[in-house]
Amino acid sequence: MPDLILHDYAFSANCYKIRLAASLLGLTLKDRVEYDVLKGETRTPEYLSKVNANGRIPVLQIGDDTFLPESGAACHYLADGTDLIPTDRLQHAQVLQWMFFEQYSFEPYAGTLRFWLAKKGIETLTAEQKESIPEKRKQGEAALAIMDDHLSTRKFFVADKLTVADVALYAYAHVSPQGGFDLSKFPNVQAWCERITQQPGYIALD
Amino acid sequence: MPDLILHDYAFSANCYKIRLAASLLGLTLKDRVEYDVLKGETRTPEYLSKVNANGRIPVLQIGDDTFLPESGAACHYLADGTDLIPTDRLQHAQVLQWMFFEQYSFEPYAGTLRFWLAKKGIETLTAEQKESIPEKRKQGEAALAIMDDHLSTRKFFVADKLTVADVALYAYAHVSPQGGFDLSKFPNVQAWCERITQQPGYIALD
Numbered sequence: 001m002p003d004l005i006l007h008d009y010a011f012s013a014n015c016y017k018i019r020l021a022a023s024l025l026g027l028t029l030k031d032r033v034e035y036d037v038l039k040g041e042t043r044t045p046e047y048l049s050k051v052n053a054n055g056r057i058p059v060l061q062i063g064d065d066t067f068l069p070e071s072g073a074a075c076h077y078l079a080d081g082t083d084l085i086p087t088d089r090l091q092h093a094q095v096l097q098w099m100f101f102e103q104y105s106f107e108p109y110a111g112t113l114r115f116w117l118a119k120k121g122i123e124t125l126t127a128e129q130k131e132s133i134p135e136k137r138k139q140g141e142a143a144l145a146i147m148d149d150h151l152s153t154r155k156f157f158v159a160d161k162l163t164v165a166d167v168a169l170y171a172y173a174h175v176s177p178q179g180g181f182d183l184s185k186f187p188n189v190q191a192w193c194e195r196i197t198q199q200p201g202y203i204a205l206d
Numbered sequence: 207m208p209d210l211i212l213h214d215y216a217f218s219a220n221c222y223k224i225r226l227a228a229s230l231l232g233l234t235l236k237d238r239v240e241y242d243v244l245k246g247e248t249r250t251p252e253y254l255s256k257v258n259a260n261g262r263i264p265v266l267q268i269g270d271d272t273f274l275p276e277s278g279a280a281c282h283y284l285a286d287g288t289d290l291i292p293t294d295r296l297q298h299a300q301v302l303q304w305m306f307f308e309q310y311s312f313e314p315y316a317g318t319l320r321f322w323l324a325k326k327g328i329e330t331l332t333a334e335q336k337e338s339i340p341e342k343r344k345q346g347e348a349a350l351a352i353m354d355d356h357l358s359t360r361k362f363f364v365a366d367k368l369t370v371a372d373v374a375l376y377a378y379a380h381v382s383p384q385g386g387f388d389l390s391k392f393p394n395v396q397a398w399c400e401r402i403t404q405q406p407g408y409i410a411l412d
Contacts, residue, residue, distance in 0.1 A: 053352045054311060068299055070306040077299035089286045090272065096302070097279035103310050104276075105260060146259045 002063035003030045004078075007051050009037050011119055013111065013171035014071040015058040016205045021075045021167050024201040025082055038120070071171075072099045075164045084164045094158045098165035101143070102172070109140035110172045113179030137180065144186045147173065151188035155195060162199055170196045175205060208269035209236040210284075213257050215243050217325055219317065219377035220277040221264040222411045227281045227373050230407040231288055244326070277377075278305045281370045290370045300364045304371035307349070308378070315346035316378045319385030343386065350392045353379065357394035361401060368405055376402045381411060 004022070006029050008015045022029055035041040035057055043055045052059045052069045059067050060074035068074050079085045086092050113136050116125055147169060150157065157165040174193045177183055183190050196202065210228070212235050214221045228235055241247040241263055249261045258265045258275040265273050266280035274280050285291045292298050319342050322331055353375060356363065363371040380399045383389055389396050402408065 053355060054307065054349075056311075062296065066296065068296075068303060070303040070310075072306045073299045073303035076302050077295060080295045080298065089283060090268065090274070092286065093274055093279045093283035096282050097274060097276040100276040100278045100306070100309055101260065103306055104314075105262075108310075108314075143260075149259060 001027065002066075005029065005031045005033060005061040007035065007057060007059040007061060007067075008032045009035050009042075009057045010206060011115075012037075012057060013114075013175055013205060014107070017071045017167055017171045018058050018060055018074045018078070020171070020203060020205075021078050021084065021164060023203045024162070024167070024199060025078055025084065026201060027078060072096075072103060072164075072168060075099075075167055079164045084162065084167070086159050086163060088159070091159045095163045095165040098157050099168045101146075102165075102168045106140065106143035106147075106169070107172050109136045109143065110176045110179055110181065112136060113140065113181075114172070114175060115179075117180055118178040140176065140179070140181060141185075144173070144176070144181065144183075144189055148186040148188045151192050155192070162196075166192075166196060171205075207233065208272075211235065211237045211239060211267040213241065213263060213265040213267060213273075214238045215241050215248075215263045216412060217321075218243075218263060219320075219381055219411060220313070223277045223373055223377045224264055224266055224280045224284070226377070226409060226411075227284050227290065227370060229409045230368070230373070230405060231284055231290065232407060233284060278302075278309060278370075278374060281305075281373055285370045290368065290373070292365050292369060294365070297365045301369045301371040304363050305374045307352075308371075308374045312346065312349040312353075312375070313378050315342045315349065316382045316385055316387065318342060319346065319387075320378070320381060321385075323386055324384040346382065346385070346387060347391075350379070350382070350387065350389075350395055354392040354394045357398050361398070368402075372398075372402060377411075 004027065006015065006018055037057060042057050048055055051067050054069060056069060058071055058074065059069045060077065061067050068077060076085065085095060113133065116129065154160055156162050157169060170193060173189055210233065212224055243263060248263050254261055257273050260275060262275060264277055264280065265275045266283065267273050274283060291301060319339065322335065360366055362368050363375060376399060379395055
């Protein structure tokens with residue numbers, strides 16, 4: 001494995017996915033380069049030209065010259081060939097199913113509300129942003145309900161063992177109360193979150 | 207390969223990704239089951255309990271009892287072990303990078319505007335929806351600009367050959383003019399779209 005450097009924002013649970021996946025796999029990140037997204041540090045000309053043209057964080061740097069954006073892609077790179085990605089064709093696709101679900105149907109709601117309420121502060125939001133909170137709450141709760149129902153008969157999301165799908169979903173689920181979500185409504189999600197913390201190599205979001 | 211049934215909505219370019227991937231791979235879908243999302247046919251109790259708890263389309267049914275939601279996961283299932291998914295660890299992750307980019311940074315803008323303007327009709331939109339059009343236009347154009355720049359030195363998105371990343375990005379890119387995007391501003395995207403149509407097994411969105 002080449003040297004790994006994480007272009008990082010400590011608060012971001014998308015960034016945490018990569019730190020958690022690496023730790024669960026026993027991999028050491030050589031460095032973490034911290035950016036303050038509130039100060040626009042991922043939108044500078046240098047960042048856009050060198051690290052990620054999409055201006056987003058995280059990016060996993062692999063060796064000197066390879067930059068891999070998208071948390072799900074970076075987790076897949078780290079976990080490829082390990083127990084965190086099933087070799088079975090259908091199970092591999094199901095892992096990706098939940099990772100796409102997370103990015104499309106959960107993170108835009110749970111992640112945005114956490115960022116707004118726990119980082120920016122509700123007093124900084126525009127009128128439109130404030131008005132959008134109930135709909136984001138509804139969508140985030142709908143995603144948590146789907147996760148809770150799925151976990152009613154399973155210990156983990158796919159193949160009844162820990163995979164990168166769990167890593168991806170855990171990141172924003174376990175801190176969703178910071179965005180105003182009540183996890184006591186989703187007891188299977190709560191129990192699964194507890195289960196994740198008991199995995200060898202688990203690290204908390206710092 | 208078990209029998210494949212696509213739970214489908216003909217207008218949806220997310221559904222088209224699966225039809226296109228199957229055709230490029232020479233796979234035959236045994237059946238297409240059509241749903242009218244405007245009539246709520248993917249939100250019925252039966253659909254939610256049997257096909258997809260998330261109430262979304264497409265879903266790839268594999269055999270009698272396995273239902274795989276998320277277009278990217280379904281494309282990965284179909285293409286696993288074929289030339290459309292590189293075996294190289296980094297290239298495989300880069301394919302997923304662009305598929306996550308598509309779902310997070312492109313489809314929510316290009317897909318929504320196409321659905322609103324070409325299917326629902328602008329006269330049916332709420333005031334909030336109409337007000338959100340300029341921002342969605344800006345975000346969609348930003349994604350097209352990133353794609354255009356990436357394609358300035360490449361024929362395809364990853365590994366200089368056709369992969370499921372191209373299938374995923376092509377779906378909404380080639381019909382983005384239906385959502386009011388001007389592809390003449392993105393000549394590398396235009397040339398790449400033309401290149402896709404020349405691939406053996408290509409089928410148009412019907």
